Amino acid sequence: MFVLSILLLVAAVVLFLVGRGRDGSGWKIGAALSALGGLLFGVFSCVHVVSAYEVGVPVTFGKVGSPMKSGIQFKSPFTDVTSFSTRPVDLNLYDKDVVEVRSSEGGVLDADVTIKWAVMPSKAVELYRLAGSAEAVQARLVLPDSREIIRNVFAKHTSEEGYASAREQIGSEIAASIKERLAPRGIDVTAVNLRNVKPSKELQEQIDKKIQQEQATERSLEAARTAKAEAERKRIEAQGIADANRIIERSLSDKVLYNQCLEAYKEAAKANPVYAVPCGTDSNGTPVIVDNGKN
Template structure:
């Protein structure tokens, strides 16, 4: 910009001098010289000012020397000063498509994880990030991108394939969020959230997961059948013990006299219909004659 402004100024001055010396008599040449001089002057003046946009932080460098950070607004500078700006708005790092993270479970199975890391730059650490990375895009490529992928792999490596694929996805996402935040915060990078959008197993792992699920279902059915059999056996045991106990009580209560008494009472009732009734209720099997006509 400075070089262009100097060239325009030089052109305007040259045309003005030639016009003054009557070397150039064309009126259009004079107007062109005036315009180029004005434009060159404005461009030259613009090299002494820089506007930092809202939600940006500027880092000036002059001949290799790094200055302090500039907040949003108008700043005066040397024409030899370059300004690198960093946006403080949240940015998304999408690890999907060609950037999908290939991870391995604790069992060695391969899964593919798609996630989005929402991050932003802490304005207070802009100068340190400039010295470390050089630009906002370099911050993402050199810091956020590799650290996020490393942490995702490490977290999935502590879980089985089934946990990573289904049962523990929320817990894994929360753990990844926490670890990325802890890793990037000291560098001045704020993590606003991690969204684990999709986890899909490889074909081989999917087959292994299906087989494991089938085995678990078969094991659960077998265990249920064993528990049912044990319950039924316990029930039969309790029933038999109850029957045996009842029989013992009955056997202990049935003495000869009680049996004789009950037998006589029974045949007295029968003699109501049959006046004389013989029954082997006597001792040693001798019959007892019950005469229903006599009381």
């Protein structure tokens, strides 16, 4: 715009000089209009409007100036202004951009992560020196640093912790590390969401095989415990029978047996036409049974 202003002023001077040596007011009007256009373009080249939610970084002949806030700002015609958006930006690391990480055991995992970040207006000059443009901030700073930190954090944990038991803790560690790394550079990380972690195909096969082995081992242990319990039950049962037999053997005296014999024949005589001579009447102690029904 400043170059156009100079050209219009030069054209105004030429038209004025040409018109002065000739009759007619057309040349003078053209010179006046060119001069007016040159002045307007010159004024516009000294004004820069910084949009809302943006910060401008002025650079004059290679020298970086102070950040420009939102609104109308005056500058030198030779100053270029690079704008940085201060709105939050989402960096989504999934699908083709998924982060491939390794656990402390060497297992490969795929981590889906979303990082929400924004430019700190007060640090815009430092970001310009580091990246050069708003588009380069994410490509040169946020993305590579985030990937490095995510891999480093997962490398401290086992595969099982990565996709199951310690996922929340790992997400907190990643968020804290990324914020600590990027804040001094002028990048405010507002949120880090570890959305999903899944084992690679090879690791999933190893996990399935390990689960099957553990299940087989558990079944074997359960069978061993059942057999041991059954053996113990039988041993206790046999011991009980042996103890009972010893008690009976000690308690069965002749008088007890004689009394039981009498009771048995009393019960038998009630239901059958027999009677019994008391036990122990012969030499062998065997009772004599008489069938009354045969006379």
